[in-house]
Amino acid sequence: MQRFLTLFLFFYILSLIQTSFLIHFNIKGELPNLILISVFLLIFSENPRKNFSFFGALVGGFFLDIFSNSFLGISIITLLLMTFLLKRAMLILKELNIFWFLILLFVSINFYNLFSNFINSLILFKVTSFRIDFTEAFVVEVIYNLILGLIVFYLLLFFKKYVFIRPQKGA
Amino acid sequence: MKLSPRKRKILIIIIGILIIIGFTFYQKEVKNFFYLISSPIQKTLWQVGDRVSDFFETIAEIKNLKKENEELKLKNQEFLAQIVLLKALKKENELLRKALEIDLKKDFQLTLAEVIGKDISQDSLLINKGLTGGISEEMPVITEGKVLIGRISEPAENFSRVLLISNPNSSFGVKIQEREVTGVIKGKGNFKLLLDLIPKDQEIKEGDLIVTTSLGGIFPKEILVGRIQKILRSDIKPFQQALVSPFFDISKLETVFIITSY
Structure with a gap:
């Protein structure tokens, strides 16, 4: 129960940071999606057969919907589907390394953007307005997210190695 | 009663879906609660x-x-x-x-509001006035310098979301000041505006000022929108188009005026 509550609070704080603090650090009007990156890292660091990251996707999606213009439920469904697909992919891939980390993060960012936009246009009955634009903003957004994801990934590795795992006595 | 892991998973999914559906029906109230705290x-x-x-x-x-x-x-x-x-x-x-x-x-009759959040990826703002402050959907939002920002798209109890004119879902009638040439401004996202439906025989120049018209009844007339940045001429298209840079600066927006009556 405690870790569910911690994750809920964590995503709430992340969404506040994203909508107020991080605005000042936009590049060409684009920002990294902290919640998407966090959900991805949660999935990537978890055993593919465990299901805790589904809760992360649910809460993360909830806060993304709350603090955005979209309908409540769109980000939740998108992130839950993304979690399911990523877990399947991780079961197929034998070895997960930094290369696969970047590939899967790249796919996840684009899947989230395209799928949530598609569902949004479906709800608004504007399917014809849905299109994929490979603009400068698109490139900036992807690179910004990948760089931040990579930094957090290495930070987590560092903490896991030197902070959380302490050498046993007499070892 | 003990449930098998499979049944437990299905039960959790069903409960989850029911919660999402419930929240969707009350999404204004749920969003308002989170904005408030x-x-x-x-x-x-x-x-x-x-x-x-x-x-x-x-x-x-x-x-x-x-x-x-x-x-x-x-x-x-x-x-x-x-x-x-x-x-x-x-x-x-x-x-x-x-x-x-x-x-x-x-x-106009105006209400002053503070900007408390900016969603730059979706070209929208969050302001601290809502239904209790007399705000309702579609009300125009301007700056103190009579510059158009957008319109109220999602009023909650104590907060409202403002859809910026650069949002892709925004389009409205405008004219070029001092030329009496009319057209339509369409939001292109990322604080970009496109001036469209300008007849080919009409002369427009870079630097021309764009103001609103009362056509369509969305915004009051003669409110500043932006300045023509670049004219896009095409032999194929029946109309002229132009990129327009809006007058408002999102990073400096702290207070806005909502036109409650005009």
């Missing part, structure tokens, strides 16, 4: 972010400071000469400001 934290985080970004900008600028200092010394001398002129202009400016304020109040 989050606004003090968001305000603090906003101020902290502003200071931190200012600090980093200063560090990035240190390299150029020496060169800039020399340039500034030269400019200082030029400015000294202009001070005398500016003093006279200041007086005139104050008079005009007062006139503008009176003009705004004379033309």
Whole structure:
């Protein structure tokens, strides 16, 4: 129960940071999606057969919907589907390394953007307005997210190695 | 009663779906609740972010400071000469400001609101006035300088979402000031605007001012929208198009006026 509550609070704080603090650090009007990156890292660091990251996707999606213009439920469904697909992919891939980390993060960012936009246009009955634009903003957004994801990934590795795992006595 | 892991999973999924459906029906109330409890934290985080970004900008600028200092010394001398002129202009400016304020109040009934959140990826703002403050959907939002920002798209109890004119879902009738050429402004996202449906025989120039028309009844007429940045001419398209840079600066928006009646 405690870790569910911690994750809920964590995503709430992340969404506040994203909508107020991080605005000042936009590049060409684009920002990294902290919640998407966090959900991805949660999935990537978890055993593919465990299901805790589904809760992360649910809460993360909830806060993304709350603090955005979209309908409540769109980000939740998108992130839950993304979690399911990523877990399947991780079961197929034998070895997960930094290369696969970047590939899967790249796919996840684009899947989230395209799928949530598609569902949004479906709800608004504007399917014809849905299109994929490979603009400068698109490139900036992807690179910004990948760089931040990579930094957090290495930070987590560092903490896991030197902070959380302490050498046993007499070892 | 003990459930098998498979049945338990299905039960959790069903409960989850029911919760999402429930929230969707009450999404305005749910969003309002979170905005209400989050606004003090968001305000603090906003101020902290502003200071931190200012600090980093200063560090990035240190390299150029020496060169800039020399340039500034030269400019200082030029400015000294202009001070005398500016003093006279200041007086005139104050008079005009007062006139503008009176003009705004004379033309419209306004409500002042503070900006408490900006969703730049979706070209929208969050302001601290909602249904209880007399705000309703589709009300125009402007700056103190009579510059159009957008319209209310999602009023909640104590907060409202403002859809910026640059949002892809925004389009409205405009005219080019002093030319009487009418067209349509469409939001292109990322604070970009496109002026469309300008007949080919009409002359437009870069730098032309765009103002609203009362056509369509969305916005009051003669509100500043932006300036033509680049004209896009095409032999295939039946109309002229142009990129327009909006007058409002999202990073400097802290207070806005909502036109409650015009």
